[in-house]
Amino acid sequence: MSSSVAERHSGREQALTLSQINRVLFVAAAVIIAAMPYLTNSGLLYLVGTTLILAVYSVGWNFLFSWAGLASFGSGGLFCIGAYVSAVALRAGWEQYFLLVIVVATLAGAAVAFLVGFVALRRTSGIFLAILTLSLAELLRHTLMHTRWLGSEDGLPNITRPTVSFIFFELNLKSGPAYYWFICAFAVVMLGICWWLSHGPLGRRLQAVRYDIERASFVGIDVHRNRLLAFVISGAVAACAGAVYAPWAQIVTPELSGMIRSTQPILFTLLGGLHSFWGPVVGAFAFMGIDYATRTLIGIQEIITGGILLGVILVFRGGIVGSWNALLARIFPGRGEQ
Amino acid sequence: MLFTLINSLTLGMAVFLVAAGLTLIFGIMRILNFAHGAFFMLGAYLTSTMVQDMPGSVWILIGTALVAGVIVGLFGLAVQHFVLSKLDGIDEHFMLIATYAVMLMTVGGIKSVWGLEFHSVDPPPGLDLGVDIFGTFVPSFSLFIICAGGVVFLILDYVIHRSWAGKLAVAIARDNWTTNLMGVNGPLGTKIVVAASFALAGLAGGLLLPNQTLSPALGDTFLLMAFITIVIGGLGNIRGAFVAALIIAVIDGLNTYFLPSFPGVIIYVGMVACLLLWPNGILGESRL
Numbered sequence: 001m002s003s004s005v006a007e008r009h010s011g012r013e014q015a016l017t018l019s020q021i022n023r024v025l026f027v028a029a030a031v032i033i034a035a036m037p038y039l040t041n042s043g044l045l046y047l048v049g050t051t052l053i054l055a056v057y058s059v060g061w062n063f064l065f066s067w068a069g070l071a072s073f074g075s076g077g078l079f080c081i082g083a084y085v086s087a088v089a090l091r092a093g094w095e096q097y098f099l100l101v102i103v104v105a106t107l108a109g110a111a112v113a114f115l116v117g118f119v120a121l122r123r124t125s126g127i128f129l130a131i132l133t134l135s136l137a138e139l140l141r142h143t144l145m146h147t148r149w150l151g152s153e154d155g156l157p158n159i160t161r162p163t164v165s166f167i168f169f170e171l172n173l174k175s176g177p178a179y180y181w182f183i184c185a186f187a188v189v190m191l192g193i194c195w196w197l198s199h200g201p202l203g204r205r206l207q208a209v210r211y212d213i214e215r216a217s218f219v220g221i222d223v224h225r226n227r228l229l230a231f232v233i234s235g236a237v238a239a240c241a242g243a244v245y246a247p248w249a250q251i252v253t254p255e256l257s258g259m260i261r262s263t264q265p266i267l268f269t270l271l272g273g274l275h276s277f278w279g280p281v282v283g284a285f286a287f288m289g290i291d292y293a294t295r296t297l298i299g300i301q302e303i304i305t306g307g308i309l310l311g312v313i314l315v316f317r318g319g320i321v322g323s324w325n326a327l328l329a330r331i332f333p334g335r336g337e338q
Numbered sequence: 339m340l341f342t343l344i345n346s347l348t349l350g351m352a353v354f355l356v357a358a359g360l361t362l363i364f365g366i367m368r369i370l371n372f373a374h375g376a377f378f379m380l381g382a383y384l385t386s387t388m389v390q391d392m393p394g395s396v397w398i399l400i401g402t403a404l405v406a407g408v409i410v411g412l413f414g415l416a417v418q419h420f421v422l423s424k425l426d427g428i429d430e431h432f433m434l435i436a437t438y439a440v441m442l443m444t445v446g447g448i449k450s451v452w453g454l455e456f457h458s459v460d461p462p463p464g465l466d467l468g469v470d471i472f473g474t475f476v477p478s479f480s481l482f483i484i485c486a487g488g489v490v491f492l493i494l495d496y497v498i499h500r501s502w503a504g505k506l507a508v509a510i511a512r513d514n515w516t517t518n519l520m521g522v523n524g525p526l527g528t529k530i531v532v533a534a535s536f537a538l539a540g541l542a543g544g545l546l547l548p549n550q551t552l553s554p555a556l557g558d559t560f561l562l563m564a565f566i567t568i569v570i571g572g573l574g575n576i577r578g579a580f581v582a583a584l585i586i587a588v589i590d591g592l593n594t595y596f597l598p599s600f601p602g603v604i605i606y607v608g609m610v611a612c613l614l615l616w617p618n619g620i621l622g623e624s625r626l
Contacts, residue, residue: 298450309439313435
C-alpha cells in the first residue's frame with residue numbers, strides 16, 4: 001500500500017499526502033471497529049465479529065492468490081478443520097487451554113495443507129488446482145456429514161465460550177463483547193503476521209515467482225518450496241480463523257467446508273482489490289454491508305451480489321482499494337504514489 | 339448387485355448429460371463455467387412450469403425439455419454477448435469468478451421467480467413403473483435416463499467428429515485466428531457452440547427433472563459432479579467425459595456396495611487419485 005520511498009519524496013512538501021489520507025481512514029475504521037460493542041446491538045455485533053474473522057481468513061487466502069499466484073477453491077475445508085478442532089476441544093472442557101487449542105488447530109490446518117500441497121502443487125496448477133481443492137473440501141464435508149461422533153449433518157452445537165487462565169490472571173470471554181474484543185486482538189495479531197510475511201523476504205520471493213517463474217528459478221529461488229510454504233501458511237491462517245470462529249458462532253456444521261465458505265475469500269478479495277494487502281479486509285466489510293442491506297430480499301440479494309462482482313471484473317478490476325486510490329490520485333494529482 | 343449397478347449407471351449418465359455442455363464450452367472458449375449448474379437448474383424449473391405436476395407422456399417430457407433447452411440456449415447467447423466475449427485473453431481466474439457471478443445472478447433470478455419451496459415432478463406414465471430384468475426390479479425411468487445419456491453422447495460425438503459443422507467448430511477452437519483467415523466466421527461459430535453448451539444444460543435439466551427434488555440448491559450438486567467428470571476425462575474432451583461418467587458410475591456402485599454408511603465419498607477420493615495419476619485427464623485435454 002504505502003511505499004515509504006514515495007512518502008519521503010512528496011511527504012515533506014505536501015500538507016496531506018495520499019498515504020496519510022488512507023492512514024487517517026485506517027485509524028478511524030480501527031477505532032470504530034474497536035468501539036463496536038458500545039455502538040450497536042448484539043445482532044450487529046455478531047455480524048461485525050464474524051466479518052473480522054472472515055477478513056483474516058480472506059487475507060490468508062489472498063496471500064496465496066495475490067502473492068503466490070495460486071487459487072485455492074478449498075480453503076473452506078481448512079477453516080472447517082480449525083473450527084472442528086476448536087469445537088471438539090471446548091466441548092471436552094479444555095476451555096482454560098483455549099489459546100493452546102487455537103495453536104493446535106492452526107498446526108492441524110498447516111499439516112493438512114502441507115500434505116495436500118506437497119502432492120498437489122507439483123502436479124497441478126490453475127484450473128486443475130481449483131477443482132482439486134474444491135473436491136477435497138467437498139470430500140471433507142461429505143465425510144463430516146456421515147461421521148456420527150462429530151454430529152453428522154447437524155454439526156456440534158452448544159460450544160461454550162472459554163475462560164482463559166494465564167499464570168497471573170484470568171480472562172473471561174463468556175460475554176459477547178469480551179469475546180468480540182478477543183476477536184479484535186486476534187485480528188490485529190494475525191494481520192500483523194500476514195503483513196510481515198507479505199512484505200518480507202518470503203513475500204518478495206513469491207512475487208518474483210508469480211511474475212516470471214523461469215527467471216525466479218534461474219536466480220536460485222526454489223519455486224516449489226516457496227509455493228508450498230505459501231500454501232501451508234494460507235492453510236494455517238484459515239484453520240486459525242476457524243478455531244476462533246467456533247466459540248463465536250457456538251455451533252459448527254459440515255457446511256463450513258462447503259463451496260460458499262470456500263468462495264467467500266475470492267469474492268472479498270476481488271471486490272476489495274486484487275494484489276492489495278488490505279483488499280480482502282475492505283471487501284469483507286463491503287460485502288457485509290451489502291448482505292445486511294439486502295437481507296430481506298430473497299433472490300434479489302444474489303442478483304445484486306453477482307451484478308457487483310461482474311461490474312468489478314468488467315469495469316473496475318482494481319476493486320474498491322484500486323478505484324479509491326485511482327480516485328484520490330485524480331482529485332489530488334501529484335500528491336502521492338503513482 | 340444389478341440394482342446397484344443400474345442405479346450407479348443412472349447417476350453416471352445423469353452427470354454426463356450435465357457434463358456434456360460443460361466440456362463443450364471449455365473446448366471452445368477455455369472457460370470452466372461455474373454458471374452451468376445454475377442454467378441446468380433453470381432448465382429444470384422451466385420444464386416444471388410447463389408440465390406442472392406430471393408430464394402427459396414421455397414425448398411431452400422430451401418436447402418440453404427441448405423447449406427449455408432452446409430458452410436456456412438463448413440465455414447463453416446473452417451471457418456470451420455481455421460477459422464472456424468481454425473477457426477474452428485475461429487471467430483464467432477472472433473467468434472462473436465471472437462465471438461464478440453469473441451463477442449467483444441466475445440462482446438469484448430463480449429464487450425470486452419460483453421461490454424457495456421445494457417442487458417435485460413425477461415421471462410420465464409409462465416410465466413411472468419398473469421392469470423386471472433377470473429377477474431384479476429396475477425403475478423404467480432409470481433406463482430412460484441411461485438411454486438419454488447414450489443418445490446425447492452419440493449425437494454429440496457424431497456432430498463434433500464427423501460433421502462439417504463440427505469440424506469447423508474444432509478448427510475455431512484449435513486456432514481461431516487462422517480459421518478466420520480462411521473465411522470462417524469465428525465469432526459466430528463460438529457463439530453457436532456456447533449457445534449449444536447452455537442449451538445442453540437446459541435439456542439435461544428438463545430430462546432429469548422427474549424424481550428430483552427441485553430446490554435452489556439442485557445446481558451445486560450436479561455442477562461439482564460434472565466438474566469432476568470433465569476433469570477426470572480430460573477437459574474439453576467429449577469422449578473423455580463419457581468414459582469418466584462410466585468410471586464415476588462404477589466408483590459410486592462400489593461405494594454403495596462396500597461402504598454404504600458414507601454415500602458419495604469415494605467419488606472424491608477416486609477423482610483426486612485420477613487427477614494425480616493423469617493430471618490432464620484420462621483421454622487428455624482437447625480443444626473440442
